[in-house]
Amino acid sequence: MPGPPRDRVKGRLLRLYGALLGRFGHQRWWPGRTPYEVAVGAVLTQHTAWVNAARAIEALRSRRLLTPARVAALQVSELARVIRPAGTHRVKARRLKALTRWLLERLGERFDLMRTAPLGPLRRSLLEIPGLGPETADAILLYAVGRPVFVADAYARRVLARHRLIGPAAGYEEARAWLEAHLPSDPGLFNEFHALLVAVGKSHCRTLPHCHDCPLRPDLRGRAPAR
Ligand code: SF4
Incomplete structure (x- = not known):
């Protein structure tokens, strides 16, 4: 047959x-020591070369700010100042704050929940975060938590x-x-x-x-x- x-x-x-x-x-790919760092990188590299995003990540790291709790505690203006090397820093600071709020409210910093949550609803929820288009959302899903997108x-x-x-x-x-x-x-x-x-x-x-x-x-x- x-x-x-x-x-x-x-x-x-x-x-x-x-x-x-x-x-x-x-x-x-993708360089990043934690899933949160990978997600931050996905936002910071929007509309710019990776080298600029990497400089902004290094600025966050050197100030020990690369955790959801620390980013959530910052004013948008402070965050924007730190990530200035990534360009369009005020816009990206608002996006990082929105992504971080989503993470904290939805997952309580437990990124591992994103590895097993039903993919369709999870992706739709990510896409509701202001400033996260499909490319950024999918980069987070694939590179931060290993989902097949x-x-x-x-x-x-x-x-x-x-x-x-x-x-x-x-x-x-x-x-x-x-x-x-x-x-x-x-x-x-x-x-x-x-x-x-x-x-x-x-x-x-x-x-x-x-x-x-x-x-x-x-x-x-x-x-x-x-x-
Ligand atoms: S069209 Fe195909 S072969 Fe030509 S440069 Fe692009 S990828 Fe390479």
Whole structure:
């Protein structure tokens, strides 16, 4: 008896993953000593390079402020002053306060509850926090607490669209659902694959694609990348 039809897209995605891993190696994302630090980093890196977010995290750490209780006790203006290196510091201070309030009220600082809570309601609740879009919420879910959500950011969507796997106008939610439908529901895989897509997005798949020495070139099968 023939088995169930094989998911060719899955095979293709896993080949892309293998090619990226072979070229770039493990990315070891996301830097952070605690789940709270990872969540703070996800907010601080919004609209800025990671190096700026890392400076703001270091400023918080050196003042021993990297706990929900300490951030909750700060005035927004004080917090903004400390995280200034991350840019748009007043906006991000309000977002960090809102995220921290949510954590304290909903989980009482027990991040481990996020590892087992039903994923759909948890994600919807995170998305209600002012200033937390899906990309930030999913980065927290995946990188802070290891839930199987794919961070389908602009880097990922650009590669997938250029390889005609998704449409050029596919938005965040469409791409996330598509990736999650075609990949094994494995947070470790999602973590590494997303980090590798960012790596190739920065090194090769930029505004103008540099396909000639890109590890994903064989997948184009002689065709030019889709526009
Ligand atoms: S640079 Fe070219 S080969 Fe590499 S991911 Fe982008 S479109 Fe694909």
